[in-house]
Amino acid sequence: MANELTIGEVARRSGVAASALRYYEERGLIASERWGSGHRRFPRAVLRRIAFIVFAQRVGLSLEEIGEELAQLREHGAPTREDWARLSGSWTERIDERTAELQRLRESLTSCIGCGCLSLGHCQMVNPGDRVGNRGPGPRFWLGDQ
Amino acid sequence: MANELTIGEVARRSGVAASALRYYEERGLIASERWGSGHRRFPRAVLRRIAFIVFAQRVGLSLEEIGEELAQLREHGAPTREDWARLSGSWTERIDERTAELQRLRESLTSCIGCGCLSLGHCQMVNPGDRVGNRGPGPRFWLGDQ
DNA sequence: GTACAAGCTCAAGTTAACTTGAAGTCAAGG
């Protein structure tokens, strides 16, 4: 098994399409060397990087944000444990926020089974605008604003 | 307070931009009547509908899917309790799946603080491709596939 | 040595969910 991988091999191993890999390279998220022919060859470590990218995407980060994280990590060579702890902390926070929102939504759903909100319109799930409109724009009701 | 609302009033009360409301109408998610002048006037109940749309979006449905749900509900006039229960069930499922994924991601994160994955590359968070590549394409590791 | 699979670049297309802009009409207050 070669120590350098072609884009096709990386695609198969990572499950990320070759076109996406080229796009990531263009955005500076991953890097490759070239054969004389111009064909890319990726260091095996790129798989870790791609794993990182995919993971971060599932957490909800944009490629832009992921790029920033990667850049910060690279600033002082190998990422330190503190780097990782900081990042892990902020991502965990993000996950927790989204989870909390989902739980609020879930509760609204189950508590509304009983009252048939949609038709009756008397429970707090419906008509949030009339309740909330005076506290600034945006559908804030399910967004954590009380 | 009038019983019919202008688009501006609806926008203020719902927190959804007027341009978005026009777009929803174009997609058939909401409806309005018109003054002789051509200006829209929305029935007050549109606020419930918009609440429903915003809610569903936060749950993770596309406008396409939301449109289908709304169409089904409307099929037999007012939504019945069974309609609501069915819908509530499928949305709850969806919420639970996403929540579960977030929890898997969260665990990977916290369990990785200790090992410094990113640099050491020996824990299960990194390099999922080499582990998983032989079970078909796609970054399946965090997606619930074991 | 010849297929043909895999790679390359570059420009353009795709999808969702809107937003923006132009050009014009309408409504309400003074």
Add this chain to the structure above:
DNA sequence: CCTTGACTTCAAGTTAACTTGAGCTTGTAC
């Protein structure tokens, strides 16, 4: 009556994250 803000339509623009296609080159297996 006149101004000003709200409204109208329609076409085009926006953003993210890619994918697709054209046209061409390279690597590999027989």
